[in-house]
Amino acid sequence: MPGTVGRVPMPPAPVSGQPVGSPTAGLVLHHDWSRTPLGPWAGWDPAVRAAAELILANPVPMALVLGDDHRLLYNDAYAELIGDRHPAALGQPAAEAFPQAWDLPGVGDAVTHTYRTGEPFLDKETTLPLLRQGSGTVEHAVFTRGYSTLRDSTGAIVGVFLVAAETTQVTRQLQSLSEVAAALAGTLTLDDVARVALRWAITSFDADRVSFAVDEGGGGWRMVRRLRGELMDEADERLPPLWRRAAADWAAPVVAAARDGRPHYTDDGQPLLPTAVDRHDQKIRALATVPLRASVVRGGLSVGYQRPHTWSAAERALLAASAELIGQAADRARRFETQHGTAQLLQRSMLPAHLPDLPLLRIAARYDPGVDGNAAGGDFYDAFLLPTGGLGIVLGDVAGHDVQAAARMGQVRAALRALALADPRPDAVLTGLDRLVTSLGAEGGTHELFVTVVFGVVDADRHRLTLASAGHPAPLIRRCAPDGEPSAEYLDVPAGAPLGLGCRPVTTTVRFHPGDTLLLFSDGVVERRRQGLDAGLDALADAIAAAGSGDPRALCAVATAAVAGTTEDDVAVLAVEHALRPSRSASMEVPAEPTAPSRVRHWMTGQLTDWRVPESVIGAAVLCTSELTTNALLHAGTAARVDIDLSPERLLVSVADSGTRGTVTRAQTDTLSSRGRGLGLIEELSDAWGTDPTVRGSTVWFEILVPAE
Template identity: 85%
Template structure:
């Protein structure tokens, strides 16, 4: 009601905000209060005016809602919270100013209750839309509010004091822990854990630099970091992190923290001065490093700022909680990598290290472990020359995902090659294998030994392919007649029973002309849960027919991605192209030196120019190869091998490293600075690309079509 604030018969005094007369305070003093029910400022009750001046001078966000209309005045902190509602909100009813949220629980009704009863209250956290004055953006901020009655000199309630505390940052940090736990649940390797941990720490602490380090397992340490403003795109995320090696007795703060298991917090100084590897480390003034808890992996997580920073209790608690989650994930990853490495080495050591290199028959294969990649499997492939001059190609599947399945696979593959070298007829080879598998089952006292095999013999001179199958999916042939559209068809080969079940294989001979490509595959390529096998077979044929070329390496990549959905089975593919004309090939060994990418560029430009490759293809291929070479040297740290193969239809380039990760020198890191662009460029400039893991290292390849340029 009018006059609720109360007035005293004092003479008018000049309006003066004293030391607080700036910002929101200046706006409050300058407001025309005489036009409101409160009357002129000098005539306010002394107790009310004292409360108002206390609010205006406080650094804590506060507001007064006075009189029955809850007319507002507030300080700078509160003005920052309400964003672009200031300064028009001064002197206006709170219900008008906050019309969009006034009816929400814990907002208007809380103010009105305190005004009626005089009882103070603490509101629950509430999320409100807020326009930030500095950025001009609208975001949903989280607040907690305290309400207290304001009384005049006579003890009468004349308003409500609102003290607001924004808890958005705390809420976000708690949410970030939940997000971190969810992201870490999907990690398998320490590389995965590092990516997630660094991304989380950089965002949660708004830091200038974050680091993650772990012990090497056999002495020494390795560490990876991220910097504020560092350009990391989707292609970068697929690359292995750039780990730096440190000796066992390193004095780097993160290594010391991990080694002794004790946290370290530096508010101001140069904590990385003695161990800095570049200017980014030298600029760090504040650093927090906490150890990862756990018995399997020793490591740590560090957050740094380029300015002095006082580490609050909340920040320390958040960092320790983050390290707890990261440490658990790191231990799972270390166990996985140990088991995975053993299983995969066993698996791949039983597969051929090299496939035949023939002028008219180009061969490629791909194997991807199914389930979680943590167990050896029974899928296998092989290709070898026969005494008759033909090429034998085989793909098989021994049921199971354990060491025993891999061992049986090795026995079957070795026996198949021996039988084929003695008698290359596919039906005779499979009949001999049937007797072997029956014997192995009897020896092991099991009738559950389930083996399927598809075997083909290619006679390139006669343009024919002889096939036999023991319970295996029929091979797919991509045909590409001169001047016609490519199409794919499954070979009409009798399936027969799996080996060990009295297999009586029959053979079929089909045309295999220049331009055709044969694709052998395991059932993991086409089988999916809740999906018929025919659906997968149709999808595979469609994808292979639509491929840009019949290049075997490209078709292997197409085949493994042809059917949507995840598979729990192993995936093996073997492709053989009957080339229209012999291709030209060349290779270069690339030493792990800073000048290597430049040398590759010069060599490749000269070679492709000599072969009269179109200039547009040369430029794209040289750029992509340079980037892949850079990535191989950075992330493997070992020598690499670049191979180029040119046919009438396409240029195929592959870059293979020979190790997972080796030592990368400071000079290499500085010189090979284009890290991260590689895969993005490959996607943009090539017609197809992929990665192939090997027993030691990996291969990245790309294909550029030249027939239409």
């Protein structure tokens, strides 16, 4: 039968190896055990006292429950485990110390069963409520527990050993694998994969530094890292990662793992010192680097700590599993980027690289691919000078989202320009196109070739606009009377039938006054699922009328965002403004050098000062341009071009790069952190801003209205 320490006669013995080597040991030694049934510490059975001393010196969370009422004695590690219940739990009955957990199945009943029968107990995983120290809140933690009996010198059972290892972190890490798999399933680009991998690694391992590296495909590497405590809010997560690029022989540990295909683990040292870029790298003492398990992409993932750390078998297995998931996602992303780049290059190479630069006609266009951006589409636009001195403008839509649609679009666009240069009358041009599309359909053996188009001729000298349409949405014009509020109206241009279906175009001529802006658009701008077409048209007209200016680039951005919701169709917009007075323009090629932003600031300040722009506008414009130039050089890593255009009403500045940065996402100023603050600043200081993708990179622009004299 089990006994208790207090019932076993024990002769007084000198206390050897007194447990004074730790804070909890000191509390045990000085605890008034005489007030418990166990009696004074010095009178305990030597075997019991030796077991207690062994527990107190052990770094593993361990405890003893002694006697029939299961009085608690435990070590430092166990004290840390139970949090705020220490030190009150010391010497208490276990049922009173842990009232929330004791009555749970497999806890109090298991201890009592082991105490009464002597049978050991092992629970590999259980979830128990735990009061975290300092938090004041109860959370559920996962433990592996083992119970075994403690016998005194006579062989009687007097207590139970409790060994507990909290495996909450490991369990959460394993659970996080499913979460990271789900997140990786939604990634399209290597930027997306890097964001998910870094966020998951630094959270799951509670690391000080994590990095992600991939090969450039044609030689060289690029790596992005994330640090503990780094301010990363929603705006930063949407921005492209700041990749660091290096040569093919780069010796960084994460690249070494990617290159030789083997993981590397450092428990203590300075693994990043040879390739450190700052003090954050120099402080890393423990580092794990694992190669991505990928067939297309060579890459690696690293996790580091600023303190010594022994990499357990569970952590190594978790890193290996995650590397396989991340590698698969990187492969998909590399394939997508290759296909996406090919499709977009095909699409945009068929669109005009440059639009005409005219004194009184300002022209801008925007094209956004539909679906997932991985297919070429059939929307197109063009603007070109005619032999008569007028400006020919066109926007059309060839049905389909494949290479064949893009090829047909190229044929239609080239034919339209040829017909217009021979005879610019809109009805004659569309009649000729109708014959071409009919011929293409017959040649291909299909009657499903669906093409809509609107073509017009702008005569700035006569202040008039002549248009004809073949099944296309009516153009929208923004009227801006000098003494009234801007308004927007759809022009009454008979749509007729699409090309190839017996189109009989009718010509319409309207007034096009200085200050007016014409907008041609594809149906992807206004059509949304579960929403009537009239609602989309009304939303577009309201947004254009409410725009801060009639600048065509700004109106293109307004138009593409005017109707709420997403569209699977391509979006194309072409805007032409009849300026009140000619504008002045200048440009600067910006080399990819660290001094480039300061050179841009100096050049721009001088140029705007010569043009007698108000100082308030100069200061805001120079600051915004400097931010955009820095942003372009950081993300694209290539030379850039700054263009400025000054009209009496507004200053327009654009910064174009030739890299693959992708689209910058608009974000609210008050949610931006360090890197996002540049774009937040532009949003705060400018009257409008946006991004335009191009064939080889992207353009970010902003507009500042110039106060009237």
